[in-house]
Amino acid sequence: MEKVVDPRIYVRTCAALLVLLGLTWAIAYVDLGPFNLIVALAVAITKALIIALFFMHIKGSSRLLHLAAVAGLMWLLILVSLTLSDYFTRGWVPLNH
């Protein structure tokens, strides 16, 4: 049988997620310049990791599932990095028309 998780862990997970929601909401009212985006993204990534680890049971599941989960992110990384490397470097080389 699969391991049944202690219900307190789920409650704590949800509490942590709600605290992080409050944090990201509160920080939006403080002007940190470009760091607003960085903090918002860091909090969102932390929340996503917490959901994946505890609610989606990545913690305690097989290596194969870890690989499948990470593979999704790797493909996303390829999509984003190749596209952005085009968009953000278009002005670097002057074109002779």
Place this chain on the structure above:
Amino acid sequence: MPILTSPPSESALVAEQFDDIEQQRDAAKLGMWIFLASEVLFFGGLFLSYTIYRFTYGHVFMETSRRLDVVLGGTNTAVLLVSSLLMAFAVRAAQLDQRRALVRLLLGTALLGCVFMSIKMVEYHKDYVEHLVPGTHFEWTGADPSNAELFFWIYFAMTGLHAIHVTVGIGVLLVLALLASRGKFSGGNYNAIEIGGLYWHFVDVVWVFLFPLLYLVGHR
């Protein structure tokens, strides 16, 4: 030659191609994670276009984002996070073979999904009344109206695709609740609950990114 059979209770639950119920469960979860990876790329394309336009028209995005209702958006985030908690408990109830608790938790999760959709519809209506829906109806008094409209295109595409996912999720939860009330998932055959849970949590994760990126651009 002796005929090898597994115990009758388990053999009824395990499909022919699997050795045992554990292997069947692992295969189901792997399949779902691969599906979720394709969903990551599905939403990824939208997140990518958001990223490009946000960096290209950063100031317009900051102004337009302030027109969204952060209280409704934030409340919806909390609603989805709590619904994920109920879903996690539902999977736990399925693991422990507690049929009544499972049905109630699935219905509770679906109910919170409906609360999310109701708040979302109130928000869409508010956007419509305020002439923020892109198209001929769109009105923008600030600078750069065409790029402000672009932000709302992205906003409606991303939240709309997410809302479709939530609606599908509610349907899945209701079907699972019906099947659970008939005792379909007793005796360790709760793969469908676990997989449905993975889908629901994934939809939650998408909103976790949508909320700060759409509602909290820059500072308010």
